[in-house]
Amino acid sequence: VYDGHGGQYVAEYLRTHLFANTVEKIKQLLASIHDNEKQNTAATNLMPKSTQKRPSMSNVLDTETAKDASSQVKRSDSSKSTKSNKDFVGEKVAKDKANECIKSCIGDDEPSTEQDCVTNESFSKSIAGDKLLSSTAKRSDSEENVNETPLKKDDAYNTLNIRKKSLANIKESAKEVGSVSSDDNHLYVDLNKNINYTKLLTDQILYLDSQVVEHCKTNTDLSGSTAVVAVLDGELLVVGNVGDSRAVMADDRGRAIPLSFDHKPNQLKERRRIKEAGGFITFTGVWRVAGILATSRALGDFPLKHPRPLVTAEPDILTFSLNDHKAQFVILATDGLWDVLSNEDAVSYVRARLHEPDFGAKSVAQYAYALGSQDNITVAIINFTKMNKNNTTPR
CATH class of the missing domain: 3.60.40.10 (PPM-type phosphatase domain)
Incomplete structure (x- = not known):
């Protein structure tokens, strides 16, 4: 109008x-x-069926990465929550060796430096192993959070x-x-x-x-x-x-x-x-x-x-x-x-x-x-x- x-x-x-x-x-x-x-x-109909069904390399890589991250998460979760039986056994063996070393050194005026070194080394390895598992768990947790966070579509x-x-x-x-x-x-x-x-x-x-x-x-x-x-x-x-x-x-x-x-x-x-x-x-x-x-x-x-x-x-x-x-x-x-x-x-x-x-x-x-x-x-x-x-x- x-x-x-x-x-x-x-x-x-x-x-x-x-x-x-x-x-x-x-x-x-x-x-x-x-x-x-x-x-x-x-254009979609002209694409070969094999091309349409075949996953792209990026999808394959993403799938493999997701699997690796998932396996890391599982390992790290088991180490985070409670220690596994294997960890307890390893720790018990290390403590037994330390006790034997101490008992053998009781009668001596000076403790065996070499045995002390062995004991300290075993404890260090045990602690280092725990720290490694802990850091791996934290790293995998962060990877899990990144993978699980959906990207917002435009x-x-x-x-x-x-x-x-x-x-x-x-x-x-x-x-x-x-x-x-x-x-x-x-x-x-x-x-x-x-x-x-x-x-x-x-x-x-x-x-x-x-x-x-x-x-x-x-x-x-x-x-x-x-x-x-x-x-x-x-x-x-x-x-x-x-x-x-x-x-x-x-x-x-x-x-x-x-x-x-x-x-x-x-x-x-x-x-x-x-x-x-x-x-x-x-x-x-x-x-x-x-x-x-x-x-x-x-x-x-x-x-x-x-x-x-x-x-x-x-x-x-x-x-x-x-x-x-x-x-x-x-x-x-x-x-x-x-x-x-x-x-x-x-x-x-x-x-x-x-x-x-x-x-x-x-x-x-x-x-x-x-x-x-x-x-x-x-x-x-x-x-x-x-x-x-x-x-x-x-x-």
Whole structure:
């Protein structure tokens, strides 16, 4: 849904290109994912069976190392807990020899130095043997702990750099990407073969904004537009918003769930951004950027973007699970509807008219006009109940 202001060029350009470009890009990404899966399957099937079943040398070495470590652990455990019978026998023999040596030396004025040396040597060997077994046990314990500690697998989402980019970097990325180029498909597919819709919608919107801004600068066109878009992928709902158009979901109990947030100049985050860009806001019935625009984000509106970016086209992207929210329908509408109807009132009105051919979209627009809305009104309804009955797959 697009809401043009200051002229219709930007809104018409978005209506023609944003939907078509995004759908075409999604088709390319799905085809790319499918082709990669086929190639991986074919490569696996082409591998000789002996190669597939034969363990690699690294696995063999790992197995042998594990066996050695296991045997060391068993030996060390037996020496750690209690001494074995063999150790007690060896120690008893050494003590008997020492006693014999002492008895033979009792009658002498001076003990036999040679026998003392033999006794000391036997005791030293016994103690050294115990120390060796103890150190071996400790070393094997540490090896056991290392072998038993599982290595954490790399999480695709944890390894990704998810720091928020600056607006300038995002715009440069969008310009390089282009609209429907297939050379950059890898940028939009994660390691789990899922499409990154946040990046996709952001790049598409910023790319089109750069196109319309250049055109408007050349032709001195002051038009601009807000936009709210929704993408369905199975049970995944992705909503992108630029400006003060709005998306609202109704669950199976008729509760209203906001899917987007209006970009108004008086919001703290938006007011701070405008001030940092060197701009200001004024109140003339409604809050306006530089006393001109009543929304803080929009596509087009080049005088408010150059030379200072007081207004931005960077969208907010939110993702929702239809199953978790038990969604019944979604309303996408311009601010002409929301100026006179709350989220709850709009949901209640549409819910009572889902049986109509357009699921109540026309009725709620006429109702908003009758309530005195002074702005243009555009409404789109996505009826998930109808989709489920027809067994249609949104993707």
